[in-house]
Amino acid sequence: MKFKGMVLTALISLGSMTAAAGEPANYNVVPLPQSIVITKGAAFEVDADVQILAPAELQSEAEFLKQYIKELTKCDLTIVNKRAKKVRYIELAVSPKVTAKEGYVLNINQKGVTIQGGTAAGVFYGIQTLRKSLPIACKCGKHKGGCLPAATITDAPRFGYRGMMLDCSRHFWSVDFVKKFIDLLAMHNMNTFHWHLSDDQGWRIEIKKYPKLTTIGSQRSGTILGTNSDLDDGIPHGGFYTQQEARDIVKYAQERHITIIPEIDMPGHMLAALACYPELGCTGGPYEVGHYWGVYTDVLCVGNPKVYEFVEGVLAEIMDIFPSEVIHIGGDETPTVKWEACPKCQALGQSKDKLQAHFTQKVFGYLTAHQRRALGWDEILDGCPQDAMIMSWRGSEPGAKAAELGHDVVMTPTSHVYFDYLQSKEAQFEPSRCGGFIPVEKVYSLEPAPDTLSVEAKKHILGTQANLWAEYLLTEGLVEYQALPRMSALSEVQWTQPELKNYDAFKERLTRFTKLFEFYNYKYAKHLWPERQLPSRWQF
Incomplete structure (x- = not known):
């Protein structure tokens, strides 16, 4: 990274701008770009006269x-798509000069800003860096739209x-x-969104x-309370996504250059399906959609030809909904x-x-x-089969073994990236998976x-991903809280060179980055900032 000889200059340049010149941007974002070079010359001011x-x-x-600019600066x-004289632009382009398909080059000077990407995805990530660099919630107008110091950012x-991964x-x-x-993934x-x-x-x-x-399998008549408990709340819980809703979500993700990998877990973790079609199990049932968390012994009957007819019928519709090349078939805890x-x-x-x-092998x-x-x-x-992709969750060792055997591997070890685990040993009120503890620093230390x-x-x-299992996540706020800010630490494991x-x-x-969480009303854990924590208990 070209920070040698430039870091101090960058910090001085960013820190010495006076309030009269507007709050400057800060390019030290999350995840950290590969190269930030502060260059000579005046800054570029974002105001209502700028065009895209x-x-x-x-x-x-x-x-x-x-x-993004309207949200953060009020400048609309x-x-x-055509250049005019005497207009300042933020210009977007795909360029063959950017060899990494998800890479980008962001150039900023007084006259304009250019974001060149190896593909549209690279342009999108350059936009994310620009977005995260801008001052939060500044107003549009003279010296109020945010100043972008002259710089060149090269990144991939x-x-x-x-x-x-999100467990629904x-x-x-x-x-x-x-x-x-x-949206959090895009930020x-x-x-990749593993669903x-x-x-x-x-x-x-x-x-x-x-x-x-969906008429039977999407509903359960109750849920156990707490961890290691046999107390059932008796409250029905359910819901499902229609195919049209799923297609809409796929499109929403695609617009943000995110691929959705759907998971249908099999041949274990199939009790909800067996409750609908008991003939697919070894005993024929009766079965009930699960109330408690853990591993059930009732699984698909691998000796029954009807099971493969069922699996193929399900996967045919899954493939029709989800264009992803990769389909996750589970395979754990059987x-x-x-x-x-x-x-x-x-x-x-x-x-x-x-x-x-x-x-x-049949499903593959x-x-x-x-x-x-x-x-x-x-x-x-x-x-x-040899072309099977492996997601290594029981530590990194199975993934290492698979990679040595020639399998493509995604690292997702429980030791570092199970975000349903506790974030703080002192968090007595923090609802989470029983027994796990993964602080932000542990996530950051992962080497895939x-x-x-x-x-x-x-x-x-x-690459790598984190998993958010939802056994003990009762509200959407809790999902956000368990993800953040550990998701930010993971993003640097994924993006930034070690x-x-x-x-x-x-x-x-990260301290500056959390202002974006607050701006977009995301809940996040504040263990790194004790002065921000609520005095008694969490509220979700």
Whole structure:
């Protein structure tokens, strides 16, 4: 990074501007760009006379820039596609000179601002940096729209896969909230939303071929209270996304250069589906949508041909809704006890340890035949096809093993990125997963591709994501609270080169970044800022 000899100059330049010149922008944003070079010359002032110059193919990005500037500065800029004399522009362009497809170059001087990206996605990330650099809620007008010091910012992400997972099965979240969550991903330069849509406690996506999945499987008659408890509240909980709602959310994400990877967890975590179609289980039921959290022994009967007909029918509609190349098929926490006692499963002639591999290979084959790629939790590694993608959750070791074997890997270890875990040991009132503790600093310390891996294996580490399991997240505010600010720490693991990472410097940048959380009314944990915490208990 070109901070040597430039950091002090940048700080002096940003800090010495007087109030009369307007509050300056601060390019030390989250995630940290790869190169920030403060250059000579006067600053660019954002005011109502500035126009956004963008070609037709970048109109969506131009609209986002217009929206962000209006929100933050009250300046309502005009978007144009032709240049005129004596007009100052923020110009957007895709340029072959930017070789990284998600990279960008942001140039700022007194006369104008240019954001050039390797693709429209790169332009979008350049816009995010500009947005996060602007002063919060300054007013439009002479010296009030925010001053952008002359600079060149050159940037590109470290990893191509930068994601977050949201569990909508254990507790159902509204369409509006899912979109708000996607906005958080965009703010953090993330490009993948892993959407957990089915589990034992609820089926959340409409499948027209199997209507009972939503008429029955999306509802449970009660939920256990607290952790390690057998006390049931007896209050019905449910909800599902229609296919049209899901398509709308897909479009919403695509506009922000985010791919949605849907997950249908199988052959375990299928109790909600078995409650609808009991013939798909080894015993035939009766089954009930799950009330308590944990692992259920009732799973899909891998020796029943009807199961594969069901799976293919579900996946056919999932693929029709979601254009993502990758489909997540789960594969975690699948007990074999029912298979061991099932004549149909035993007739396959496989050992209990090979039955899941038999199932996985059939599902992989179906997806491959439809030009899709399967991703699964690390339990599927034993016996899965070579092109299987592995999501390593039981620590980083399974992911390292998979990468050495030539599988593409997404690192998501419980040790660092399970955001339903506690953020503070002192947070006695903090509702979260029982027993876990992951502070912001621990998230920041994650190294998805350590030097212990071979050079070839490192190429198979696609990136990383955090998981937000929703067993104990009862409100949307709690989801935000558990995500933030740990999501910000994760964004630097995903985006910033490791040699540029510094936790103390990150905390300084994060302190400013939280102003955006407050501006957009996101709830966030304040353990890093004790003076901001509520005096008694959390309110969500």
